[in-house]
Amino acid sequence: MLSGRSIVLNIIHAYSEEIPFRIKWIFKVEENKLIKMGHMPGITEAMMLGSVNVNYVEMQNSAESILKFLKDVKQIHITTDEGTDIWVGS
Numbered sequence: 001m002l003s004g005r006s007i008v009l010n011i012i013h014a015y016s017e018e019i020p021f022r023i024k025w026i027f028k029v030e031e032n033k034l035i036k037m038g039h040m041p042g043i044t045e046a047m048m049l050g051s052v053n054v055n056y057v058e059m060q061n062s063a064e065s066i067l068k069f070l071k072d073v074k075q076i077h078i079t080t081d082e083g084t085d086i087w088v089g090s
Contacts, residue, residue, distance in 0.1 A: 004034065005034050005035065005036060006034060006035045006036070007035075007036050007037075007038065008029065008035060008036070008037045008038070009037075009038045009040060010022075010026075010037055010038065010039045010040060010041070011040050011041075011043055012041050013041065013042070014041030014042045022039070022041075026039055073089070074089050074090055075087060075088065075089035075090060076088045076089055
């Protein structure tokens with residue numbers, strides 16, 4: 001699914017005065033559409049290994065199923081009981 005693309009995990013210590021620079025940097029890095037960046041300032045090894053319990057095979061299967069379902073969809077309306085009410089698409 002990400003063939004020919006690079007994924008960059010930006011795992012750094014966060015300094016608030018760097019936020020404007022980091023935002024511009026992320027947009028610049030992702031400009032060519034071949035690089036996706038996960039920006040995770042302050043994340044720890046314990047957070048990645050302990051609290052992120054992901055079955056990546058199941059996640060990929062779910063994503064592929066959703067993509068098949070949405071293949072010819074032009075617009076989606078998403079609502080939730082908590083008040084989300086958004087339209088995505090043309």
